[in-house]
Amino acid sequence: AQKITQTQPGMFVQEKEAVTLDCTYDTSDPSYGLFWYKQPSSGEMIFLIYQGSYDQQNATEGRYSLNFQKARKSANLVISASQLGDSAMYFCAMRDLDSNYQLIWGAGTKLIIKP
């Protein structure tokens, strides 16, 4: 069974608009962690934000926030006030006991910011 689903292969967003990247996950483990990474065309995988399953509040890091809806098993990434430099691939990943705490990756979403 697919554990991480990113349903948007690609998105175009106007500069300065907010953007939401979708991620749904599947696990039976009550303890898990969710991660978002950004991968520009240069290839480096850049850590953006983390959400633990027991965290009461949604994680935020600067312009990035995670809309964590535990009952719906979704962990969407919200980027506020998008910039041209936000154009990249974005990956959602999860680690849990079933995966032996290794990261399970989604297929990614290619985000393009239009000037």
Next chain:
Amino acid sequence: EAGVAQSPRYKIIEKRQSVAFWCNPISGHATLYWYQQILGQGPKLLIQFQNNGVVDDSQLPKDRFSAERLKGVDSTLKIQPAKLEDSAVYLCASSLEGLAGEDTQYFGPGTRLTVL
């Protein structure tokens, strides 16, 4: 704080040749990972080290791939002989512990391998 270092950044070889990649993790990080990322896909874990011991190498094609982490710090990944399907980006990552919870993996810039 210095990030994960990798070299080379790019490598072009012919099939059946051998190639080696080097990785230096973030200082103090016990866990080191090698991933293979085919264009358009998410990373695939090849091998995970905890200090200088192997935690998981179940997806490492051991007939042609090998990896070592001497003294629990630097690591090398070798392919011998290379095949066309090995063309990919090879990412090295490190994390503090590799255990449950908020143990974030930090990645290096990657090595883009092209096999002709």
